[in-house]
Amino acid sequence: MTGLGRAELAQRIARDIPEGSYVNLGIGAPTLVANHLPAGLEIILHTENGLLGMGPAPEPGLVDPDLINAGKQPVTALPGAAYFHHADSFGMMRGGHLDVCVLGAFQVSSSGDLANWSTGAPGAIPAVGGAMDLASGAKNVWVMTDLLTRDGASKLVAECSYPLTGVGCVSRVYTDRAIFDVTPDGFRVRELFGDTTLGELERLTALDLT
């Protein structure tokens, strides 16, 4: 294994978020980023179910069933927090007020298309939640994902084969092997992790990278 583990990747993403940013962390792996936000820096977390200024998980005895995140896990609210209803919350998102949103992905295309809500498998129960709103709303949509699926297929693709979440919405992809920016010329490698090489990435993704 070369590259970064989940926690290291979360830490790497956290480092790229400037102080004062308003950030939404998607369900799943992106949630880990919260654990690595630099202490002493104020970064304000948004959860689309109606809270700005979300804090960490509560002490075990102090779980408040009224205070949850988008993944329906118990959270806390920091001093300076504000509650609002769903239309206001998604207005905030759709209106471009969030600086960064970190999402998981099944696939990201070289033009920034995102597929992360459905594998399109027959018989699967569709469920989109706020994924499409997040993808279309934040100023910067970052993806956090392993480069490869368990079967070794690249999640970076020329064109998504899974149903889309958003078109041309992703600006950066953080993977265990490298960070990629989405540019008009496709994926550009921003940073390599471990002993990963550009050539290796091109082989794994079957894409021309720059």
Place this chain on the structure above:
Amino acid sequence: MTGLGRAELAQRIARDIPEGSYVNLGIGAPTLVANHLPAGLEIILHTENGLLGMGPAPEPGLVDPDLINAGKQPVTALPGAAYFHHADSFGMMRGGHLDVCVLGAFQVSSSGDLANWSTGAPGAIPAVGGAMDLASGAKNVWVMTDLLTRDGASKLVAECSYPLTGVGCVSRVYTDRAIFDVTPDGFRVRELFGDTTLGELERLTALDLT
């Protein structure tokens, strides 16, 4: 002079508002209706600048510059009041949540068109405020007006010559001489005041009334 004076007319309108109604009283004469709402009945007044549960004018020494009505006059807030912003306030109106809105008029047509915001006079400074929103939003739009202008012209007309505020929005017109319902067949006299007769109204308005 036969018929009702301003205050009597306001009282007559107030009598037609059921308890529990949510009511917006337009700027000018309609404001007088508030003074005649039956004591002991709860009728909730809306002012489009952000308040439900508007109360009467304050004591002279207790004028609060932050607490005004749509006519920018000082008012009070009753127990049970709620403040909200302009988009919420007009959403309330546009969404059909107000039971009654009472407006003044330059003209009302027999199909319920309302003209009350502009005489279209050259050189006049246009100003519409919330008139068009009120006209299109409330469940019942009532007009309070003298039947005739100072020059003796009927304000009830076959077709408005002044610029419209709303199309087909008025359901009832309260005048000093009679109350009219707007029906698919035009104005129908609902109630005559003083010794006013139907024939007299037809002569004054030059309309076929039923």
Place this chain on the structure above:
Amino acid sequence: MIDKTVAGVPDAVVGIRDGSTIMIGGFGRAGQPVELIDALIEQGATDLTIVSNNAGNGDRGLAALLAAGRVRRMVCSFPRQHDSWVFDGLYRAGRIELEIVPQGNLAERIRAAGAGIGAFFSPTGVGTELAAGKEERVIDGRRYVLEYPIRADVALISAYRGDRWGNLVYRETARNFGPVMASAAVTTVVQVDEVVELGSLDPECVVTPGIFVDRVVAVTPRRWVRDGAFVGGVDIDGEPLAVTS
């Protein structure tokens, strides 16, 4: 005197008809009006269309309504959860229709109904299968799809405190869909922990003005709050929290 309070939950759901469209507040369990749903099951209305963010959790609340076979169609953003076995079973058996709406479009379409907006252009979902067949337009260089209001016959929501005029305040993220749903239904029914004296809710902090509310009923207060203060120690079913970690 205006008094929107009703004595018990059966009174709160009186008159709900078969075939109704019913909005149910809540995000997962937070803010889900479980007592009102129980009363609705008891009341018996069936062939319902339910508009709610999720499609039930565990076996209580919305899940119980689904299990009772009362729901013909679900309109929601996220039916599939780890504890949505009731819905999952119905769906796989072909016994329920499903319309998936992106969460923000769901909230905004409900708001549009309440605010008298005829339709609006949303950027969410453009180019995806959830926008298939919808009118699309480019405005200022950005692609949008046209979305229509979602209205309901009845909204069942849960708030924290209410007064006899129907003014409401919520608690934390249990607010979620309550305020917009209250505005979008012909009849809005609210369960609260406490009916308070008229005038005791700060008019600056009322979240849902009473104009949107038709019936208010007090239910057993949430057990993790005492005298208005969070005390913790129990879960959403009132069961003691295992404090082991």
Place this chain on the structure above:
Amino acid sequence: MIDKTVAGVPDAVVGIRDGSTIMIGGFGRAGQPVELIDALIEQGATDLTIVSNNAGNGDRGLAALLAAGRVRRMVCSFPRQHDSWVFDGLYRAGRIELEIVPQGNLAERIRAAGAGIGAFFSPTGVGTELAAGKEERVIDGRRYVLEYPIRADVALISAYRGDRWGNLVYRETARNFGPVMASAAVTTVVQVDEVVELGSLDPECVVTPGIFVDRVVAVTPRRWVRDGAFVGGVDIDGEPLAVTS
């Protein structure tokens, strides 16, 4: 540490450019950010488009900005008031452009900008000269016109209290356009009576979350409030009220 507070009103209006579109909160005098407008006059930006419900009252605030010749165009619902002599004179002299927008459409168009809505169908104004030339559509048997968002470079608003994250609460009907304007501008500047400690505003009662706010400046508190309580006795200029009736 996030600190959106600035030391004085000149700092609050730094960088506002000629030709900007500026939203100014307030309904008449209530909620009008007079101190910020005074600072803007001092700052010197000109050729402005102003979006505000009215077009100035008396000789202070927005009226003074107009009198200083800084405004090329007014977008408002109700310019003509008993004390709008400054605007009236400019308008009659052909020295200012005017776009009249029905008040609810104005509020909703500003909200649409803040909420990322591309356009919306409104029933307000249909069939009137203010809808002339606008796209019209019948939806469910009702006529609507298509209205587009109104955005601004800067919003100048007045709130009651704010914290260093920019969270705001307002006071009574002085709230009016503040919350929607805050959401619709690239840079939102707020004057408050008091900057309070982070965490001292009740998160259930925050009306404008700080995400919409860029700069907060404390100004002389309104003189009719002392320690948070209304005391009356003075008018909006701080002059003693004549208690004669």
